[in-house]
Amino acid sequence: MNPLGAASIITPGVDWLGVAPVALLALAAIGIVLQRSILRRASVAYPSALVVAAVGIILSAVALAAQWSRVQTDGSYTTLSNMVAVDGFSIFIGGVVLFATACSVLLASRYLDRERLDGPEYLALMLLSASGMLAMSSSNDLIAIFVALEIVSIPLYVLVAYDRRRSTSLEAGMKYFLLGAFASAVFLYGIALTYGATGSTGLVGIANYLSEVTLLERGTLLAGLVLMLVGLGFKVAAAPFHMWTPDVYQGAPTPVTAFMASATKAAAFAALIRILYTGLGGSSSDWRPLLWVLAVLSLLVGSIGAVIQTDVKRMLAYSSINHAGFILIGVQAGTIKGVSSALTYLAIYAFLAVGSFAIVGVVAGRGDADSDLERFKGLSTRRSALSWAFTLLLLAQAGVPLTAGFIAKFGVFSAAAGAGGTSYLLALIGMLTAAIAAFVYLRIAATMFTPAVEGTEMAPIAKVDLGTGIVIGFSCALTIVIGVAPGLLLGLAERATLLFVR
């Protein structure tokens, strides 16, 4: 019997499995901070923090797997009074985020020692950010998405500026913080307007309202939609909200860059897709043209911008804008196939990006000092395996068949072709920018296979440490395996999309 009687607050029921992946990562992050305050000696604290991080990631992955098997049998469901959706979509994106997090932790394991940076705090921040990403992928409410977005972003601001002795890292952190805070504010304003127009922050509530009521005055809703697109466009690095990307990707410590390119992009796209498909699915004729424009701009800015760069990290940053454009091709199709192709693309791009940045991190050397194209000259004679691995990943990014990149592009283009109409034009623009981007990738590859000029002293390239080696090897293997036999990944993405909460 409730002693307070009818006046008590009715709390929503909690499905613990539904929030377990998020909670476990957050707990691991807190655990790292706690054990850091107990174990003061870095030589002990760091390895134990790594263990805690690994345990957290593994447990979170187990929870995701448990969710998957439950969703397979019982279908998708929501919990916390519809704030959190547990469906194939959230689990798929969660898997991508966890994979990217695990890779970034592996990359960081030796990197932090090399750069003499505090390890445990770094890991705690990264896990915290990752837990925000998991929350974002399953948020089914605009407020929940915003909270998750902030949990993602705030640790990332710190991580970007983590190498505090290096001015470029600080500068990148500052830029990302200022612009990111601004984007969050814009996003929040968009939420407010959408709430004003529909009277609900829950995505399902918004969808129901819009299906029942015909809005006479659509201005508020459209303004809300546009502002939310601006906010999320910033996070996924889509043009014209991409200005920060090259600077931040270049300045941030390389493992953080890899993390941002793979995990942040996936999580932000998850939120974008959920808002558009679940919340505003009925008014797709409003947002499809907007996404069309965003896609074209991202494709063009990303590919043409990359051509004029001389720094490999910046090239990859622009290529990441280009890839955002490709994913938008899938999203703008407005079909189930569009979603599953975007999921496939995100998963594939995650390991391509992680692998590529891992190699750049090795070559750039201490302090991420030199990722200039010149530095890659003659890499094939000094580091044959490394140069071949990079070539493979670059060809995959260019979309050469029999690599995973082709499967990714094939998926989004099929979705576009299935949607028909102006999507054909978009697909054509996409392919042409792929050819422009291929120029960049080939330029890097050709530089690696051009012998260095005789007599120039090249700074030695450090040995590839175990963690980085695992990441590079794994991403190369995935590139080929998925390129030749994509059935499993395509099937997963399709299952995931079918189990989408509506």
Place this chain on the structure above:
Amino acid sequence: MDFPILTALILLPFVGALFVACLPSNRPETIRIAGMMTAIATLGLALWMLADFETGKAGYQFLSSHSWFSDLGVRYTVGVDGISLFMVVLNALLLPIALLASTGVNERVKAFTVWLLVLEAALMGAFLALDLVLFFVFFEVVLVPMYFLIAGWGHGRRNYAATKFFIYTMAGSAFLFVGILAVGFLHQSSTGLLTFDVRVLTQWAPAGIAPTTAAWLFAAFSIAFAVKVPLVPLHTWLPDAHTEAPTAGSVILAGVMLKLGTYGFLRFAIPIFPAAAVKYAPVLLTLAVIGIIYGAIVATMQPDLKRLVAYSSIAHLGFVVLGTFALTRQGLDGAVFTMLSHGLTTGVLFLIIGFLYERRHTRLIADFGGLWRSAPIMGGLFVVTAFASIGLPGFSGFVGEFLALLGTFMGHRWYAVVAASGVILAAIYLLWAVQRAFTGVPEGDNATISDLNVRELACILPLLALSLFLGLYPKPALDRIGPSVKAVIAHVEKSTSYESPKFSKNSPILNEERMDHGSDEMEESK
């Protein structure tokens, strides 16, 4: 189930490449032998297929089909018919020769051999694929080994040439890819089945796609193939790529790879969009004639022997496109035959120029002179090859170009008249080059040049002998090409109001070969 010989043709070079990649790189001789064994085994397989190929049948043979990524409707379907048959054999034949000619390559032998074998596998796949997406996969994969061959072992501005080659083709195939997807999804929206199978689409598309849409899609396909052929004005990558490529690369590039473009027209663009092909044939015929004349004139002016041959390829491929878009049986016969013949003769020209380059480290015509006197075998063979390339009767070039011109003359008289002058121009540029480089009195290094050795002769003679054989007795080839070509024309006639012009049976200029076809027609009309 029968032995999947076509899959073996694709996989064997690839497995060989993997095997070579595992060998230690400090044992170049072992690598060369392993590479050569793979290439010869592939040639053996190709010859076995040629022997097993049933003459007189139009359809695809040795078909095999497996699900690949089923969600997207893509299947692994391979088969061979008269149009692709000789391309596959040519590919298998040129590879051991390219390897044999490359013993001068001493840098990174392993990577070189691996890339050549991968190139062979990818080209096999492209010619055998009967699924549009599968074809596209191989069509694009081909670029990678060729890029590395040019960039890694080329001459001069090799990075520039390799990148230009890659970007050009990739931009062209952007249109192809979108076109392929459009065809597949149009088929899906009208029949509910998502497939990229050429056989299905060829039957469905002529009636299933609206004429305007078909015209756009035909244009999309044509751009990709026109880049590859290459047709003027999309040809500028070719002279650079050819000139800077290593000898083996040039031989394969000219011999097999360019044919992917003309093959694409024959296999995909025309059968899937017959109405558009008939309607826009004059455009492509005009481009072909421009290519023939322009290629020949520019070739005349080239100071560099290899660039000269590169431009001559543009002219020869112009004949192929001319014959193709004549849309007559003779024209198509001639086109396919020229594809084969050009691979043989241009291959030899590139080989001899490569051998010359190894001796003198120059390819400029002005640096040579009187080579015939110092190296009589080389001189003699070069002249013979030049004659074969010009299309002198008795060599395969004559048969192909004659048929192509004949076929064009039947329906598009004036195109044939203008194009025929290309044969004379070919005589001018090649014989003038022969005159400047090989005749006269040798001076300096030219006087001490060594003649061709046994290995080099072993590269050249088989190709030249084949060219001579097919020139004197083209029947074995034409018998295998004919039925498939006939089926293509029949398909075009069936699905459009187009009727290909025919000679009456007692026409005086028919040779015996054509008579055979003529009697087939009679049987059909009954």
